[in-house]
Amino acid sequence: MRMLNTPLSLRLFIALFRWTLLAIPVAIATGSAVALFLWLLDVVTRIRWAHEWLLFLLPAAGIAIYFLYQLWGKNSEKGNNLIIDEIHEPGGGVPKRMAPLVLLSTLITHLFGGSAGREGTAVQMGGSIAGMFGKWFRLTENDLQILLMAGIAAGFGAVFGTPLTGTIFAMEVLTVGKLSYKALLPCLVASIAGDFTCAAWGLHHTQYHIHFHTAPFQLAGLNLPLSPLLLVYVIGAGAAFGFTAYLFAESVHRFKQLFNRYVRPAWLVPVAGGCLVIVLRFILNTPDYLGLGVTSNHAGGVSLVNAFTAGGADSFSWLWKLLFTAITLGSGFKGGEVTPLFFIGATLGNTLAILLHAPVDLFAALGFIAVFAGATNTPLACTVMGVELFGGEHIVYFAIACFTAYFFSGDSSIYSAQRKGIPKLFH
Incomplete structure (x- = not known):
């Protein structure tokens, strides 16, 4: 019985080892890109704080972003939705240009006072980097879908310092009410490695604290x-x-x-x-x-x-x-x-x-x-x-x-x- 189980166990081990090797370089590259992005984001935010008149240039900044995507963006304009679509129904792939474009355009948005976030940039950079590595590795369509999910996990885990959340988010966000467990290990490896890489560059995330503590509630002699x-x-x-x-x-x-x-x-x-x-x-x-x-x-x-x-x-x-x-x-x-x-x-x-x-x-x-x-x-x-x-x-x-x-x-x-x-x- 043990001999019958050995080939399956060996195949599982090989698969887990292979996906670890595939996910780690994507995560390191994504974590490094996110670290650069977070550092630059802090720089442009401080510049805007010091020069509030930059807000008056926001309309002109919007024109610059528009033509950046018109001239070089192609399907990158779809952002996160492009990555989700490519995971569900592979088509033209996630272009390499998405990462630098979204990095530059997000920094422009924040420099001139637009109200926006940072996760979209991190996720798109992760997806773009994963797509690039997928082509280099000559992955099959199914394997490329998994690697794109790992890219999402790496970007999300790195930008917020929440590797477990990044893992689950990448599996949960694709379809309402369902988790895509086929990418569990690659997402976990990528999210942890992405977060570790970002931290290794010296980036520190904002710390939040809840000082409230729930006191036991007394009911009929019981502590609830x-x-x-x-x-x-x-x-x-x-x-x-x-x-x-x-x-x-x-x-x-x-x-x-x-x-x-x-x-x-x-x-x-x-x-x-x-x-x-x-x-x-x-x-x-x-x-x-x-x-x-x-x-x-x-x-x-x-x-x-x-x-x-x-x-x-x-x-x-x-x-x-x-x-x-x-x-x-x-x-x-x-x-x-x-x-x-x-x-x-x-x-x-x-x-x-x-x-x-x-x-x-x-x-x-x-x-x-x-x-x-x-x-x-x-x-x-x-x-x-x-x-x-x-x-x-x-x-x-x-x-x-x-x-x-x-x-x-x-x-x-x-x-x-x-x-x-x-x-x-x-x-």
């Missing part, structure tokens, strides 16, 4: 690990986070449709978007909703970090960031959606905590991961992200908020190429 009232609040907040995720995804799509329908010629679309961002910035009289939003350049500013403290956000900070980001991305600027989603969720969590007299830092953390879960339909990855970023003490609350947001976000997604797998409850 969860507070029933807090549990109800978390479920209600999860529903709000899910609706906000739906609102964000729909807003980005609708702004894109409106700009493309009513603004002609097409190169004026980013001009219109850039002008709207400038007008909104001066109507609100604050630069807090420009750029990445992780930290603020002035004391008391609204930011992702400050959202974890009472008074760190205004009542409608989440809505303003949603609007700034939807206009920026909908008008053709580049970057990503995830960090703005973190900002939107954390500031909304801050507002809800104040209204409910709940722990501010806990609810900011719940919003941080749950709005992202709803907008990408990846509740499992986002639950794990909560543990990697904030520790495991509140994992039950993380899961409840993420899965509730997932259900209440409906059929929306920030990724139009994401396939519909298993329908959501009450669908």
Whole structure:
């Protein structure tokens, strides 16, 4: 019996060894590219903080990005959706030019004050690098699909310092309600190696802390690990986070449709978007909703970090960031959606905590991961992200908020190429 099992065991070992060898160079290259990107992103952000007049050049920056993609982008314009499509239905492949184009265009967006994220850039660089290595290795169509997933995992794990989340995200984001386990090992290897490589270059990720600790709840002489009232609040907040995720995804799509329908010629679309961002910035009289939003350049500013403290956000900070980001991305600027989603969720969590007299830092953390879960339909990855970023003490609350947001976000997604797998409850 043992002899009959040996060939299968040997084949499995060879396959695991082969995929480790394939995934590691992709991860090292991706992690290095992400480290360069994060360093440059910090540089351009500080330049913008020091020279606020750069915001007035945002429309011109949008024109530059438009013609960059018109002249050299080809199908790279589709971004993350191209990679997802290539995994589902291989076609023309992911072009090598995608990595430098998205890197340059994202830096331009942030330098001149566009409200965008960074995960889209990391994922696209990972997919582009994986596609390049796949051609060099002369992989089959099926193997190339797996390597592209590994590229997504490497990019995501490296840019946020969350290797387990990157692994699950790459498998969960492709199809709603399904996990693609065929790429489990390559994604895990790539995500860990990508994160390690990025850290080896000296890049440090923002640290978040939840100081709230759940006290045992007494009921009929029993110590319950969860507070029933807090549990109800978390479920209600999860529903709000899910609706906000739906609102964000729909807003980005609708702004894109409106700009493309009513603004002609097409190169004026980013001009219109850039002008709207400038007008909104001066109507609100604050630069807090420009750029990445992780930290603020002035004391008391609204930011992702400050959202974890009472008074760190205004009542409608989440809505303003949603609007700034939807206009920026909908008008053709580049970057990503995830960090703005973190900002939107954390500031909304801050507002809800104040209204409910709940722990501010806990609810900011719940919003941080749950709005992202709803907008990408990846509740499992986002639950794990909560543990990697904030520790495991509140994992039950993380899961409840993420899965509730997932259900209440409906059929929306920030990724139009994401396939519909298993329908959501009450669908």
